[in-house]
Amino acid sequence: MKATIKDVAHEAKVSVASVSRALNGVGGVTAATEKRVREAAARLRYMPHGAARSLITRRTNTIGALLPDLHGEFFSELIRGIDQQARLHGLQLLVSSSHDGLDDAASALRAMQGRVDGIVILSPRLDARFLKANLPEDLPAVLLNSPVTGAQHAVLNIDNFAGTHAMVRHLLGVGHRRIAFIAGPPDNYDAQQREAGFRGAMAELGHDGSPVVVAGDFSERAGYEAGRKLLKAKLRPQAIFAANDMMAVGCLQALKDAGLDVPQDIALAGFDDIPISRYVSPALSTVRVRIAELGRSAMGLLSEMIARPGTAVGAVHLLGCDIVVRDSCGAHAIGSVHR
Amino acid sequence: MKATIKDVAHEAKVSVASVSRALNGVGGVTAATEKRVREAAARLRYMPHGAARSLITRRTNTIGALLPDLHGEFFSELIRGIDQQARLHGLQLLVSSSHDGLDDAASALRAMQGRVDGIVILSPRLDARFLKANLPEDLPAVLLNSPVTGAQHAVLNIDNFAGTHAMVRHLLGVGHRRIAFIAGPPDNYDAQQREAGFRGAMAELGHDGSPVVVAGDFSERAGYEAGRKLLKAKLRPQAIFAANDMMAVGCLQALKDAGLDVPQDIALAGFDDIPISRYVSPALSTVRVRIAELGRSAMGLLSEMIARPGTAVGAVHLLGCDIVVRDSCGAHAIGSVHR
DNA sequence: ACGCCAGATGTAAACGTTTACATGACGGCT
DNA sequence: AGCCGTCATGTAAACGTTTACATCTGGCGT
Known part of the structure; x- marks a missing residue:
């Protein structure tokens, strides 16, 4: 069984609250106890449980990428760009590629529910109706190369x-x-x-x-x-x-x-x-x-939307090409x- | 605010337990109530919260991929293969690429804690010591092109x-x-x-x-x-x-x-x-x-390990090449x- | 008519965190 | 000496699910 925060608390002889505070560096804890907690955590190889954490903080530090069945360079460069920028913001990347039909895409979207803070969608085939039906409206989303236009989501296209x-x-x-x-x-x-x-x-x-x-x-x-x-x-x-x-x-x-x-x-x-x-x-x-730049920009836009919810980013952004x-x-x- | 299972329960005039049963199709629920629940859920655009679900079920239906800073075709083909097979098993893919140093890799690994059921690692630079220190031992893992050999994890190499x-x-x-x-x-x-x-x-x-x-x-x-x-x-x-x-x-x-x-x-x-x-x-x-085959095989091995924990898969598998x-x-x- | 069983439904605990709030200790100020 | 403010610490609620268990219902066999 994996060690939980309770085990660490017991090992360090403090409450779970203090463990949480010590490990997250939010202060409100003596240097001595912080040390004790850190040592206990290390001894137990404690790693916080991501799902439990996101449940309460309502942040997953993860963004989703919904991609069609792409081959080759375009795919890898795009992921690369997105991931680079995501890493810069301390975010992880949940990828769902190779989905062809609309049903595929819809189920991928549901599966991401509660696991991502935002989403990047590249799907030349998805229309506004589909998005309205399957995308929670308060989930920040950036659409790539999409004909869809609406104040709901940001759109980023190649020029x-x-x-x-x-x-x-x-x-x-x-x-x-x-x-x-x-x-x-x-x-x-x-x-x-x-x-x-x-x-x-x-x-x-x-x-x-x-x-x-x-x-x-x-x-x-x-x-x-x-x-x-x-x-x-x-x-x-x-x-x-x-x-x-x-x-x-x-x-x-x-x-x-x-x-x-x-x-x-x-x-x-x-x-x-x-x-x-x-x-x-x-x-x-x-x-x-x-392409990598496209991914980076999309990710940049997205993290902006996540940081400041409610900001209107409905405009269509264009990425120049030479x-x-x-x-x-x-x-x-x-x-x-x-x- | 997003609709929760409670909202659906209220809307359908049943308890949360019945909603859960109806939506998950586990039986123990009348056809009539199932219908009522489904309709209520649709009306509210209810989508279950992934993190909450994995917290209790101890399954995330997600596997992690830890990759070095890879360019080009190798990267995309590998992801492609992994993702294809993952989709086949109804699993999602949490990617963490472009990490160079050991610290990067370690923190990526911690961030995946509690978010994945297993992990595929491609990292010609990571040694056994690092893995022992940073990889929870009960987390199924498949190592790709790795010199590390041990009964702990499965290893899959190119021949x-x-x-x-x-x-x-x-x-x-x-x-x-x-x-x-x-x-x-x-x-x-x-x-x-x-x-x-x-x-x-x-x-x-x-x-x-x-x-x-x-x-x-x-x-x-x-x-x-x-x-x-x-x-x-x-x-x-x-x-x-x-x-x-x-x-x-x-x-x-x-x-x-x-x-x-x-x-x-x-x-x-x-x-x-x-x-x-x-x-x-x-x-x-x-x-x-x-390469795609490499990804597919790795994923296949991994889902095997996840399905039957405790099975020894310590052997080094070789992927032929012509x-x-x-x-x-x-x-x-x-x-x-x-x- | 009675009890029993099967099956539907509800109640509440549990998962592992974070965090608001309560508690308690201690030191300094008047 | 007494009081108050500060700060470390603990307690418990909350997040949104699933699921063991309790409860209730109705039908059936005797």
């Missing part, structure tokens, strides 16, 4: 518009005119924004009123297929902008398989800046999303070398 | 010996004789095993009694430096085997920068099979470690093409 605009501007600046776009899954909020951003930028900056857009789903395979499809067009695009890096990588393979040289024959760009982008050849130009120019977009053919 | 042996055998089989090794950080258990495995395999299978081994630290940069160093030797190795993929990638760059062709002039192999390995050119031959042959080791120069 997809700024990113696509910057990349389109760059591609045009390098001299490409006919730019094609490979879109992401239609039900994904980021994908929607990136496509809209691309169309907007082309309408605004380009001379092409209705640019070519082919469908995709963020997968490498979809990128490959899209690449083949684009090559079959009568008027081959001068540049291809994929809605994420994975598709750009797939597309790159398609272009190579067709015997084309990138960026000589055709330019290519992606979005996300996953690590792989740096290692394909030619290295992929892309829009950098600082473009990183490597070899695949042809900029270096005319300029400096940059690795 | 680094089998992996290095297989790769050395393969390289020799392709015809390479002078094989050099880039080692990992000396204080890392996996690194130690891989180096020992390499030396053992060379002594056993090769004709070279004392093969060249240069130092490294698992980083891309260290791989680059090691590559340069190896090229300066009077007798250039025919193949280089890096203790992990990241160093292999760095080394590849060094070889390219020196104007060498891989695998024509020199062969290269890594260890881990991180996603990047497939995307560099030439694609990297490597030893595949099924080699994946791509272009960088020169096998394809003499055989079929394989992507």
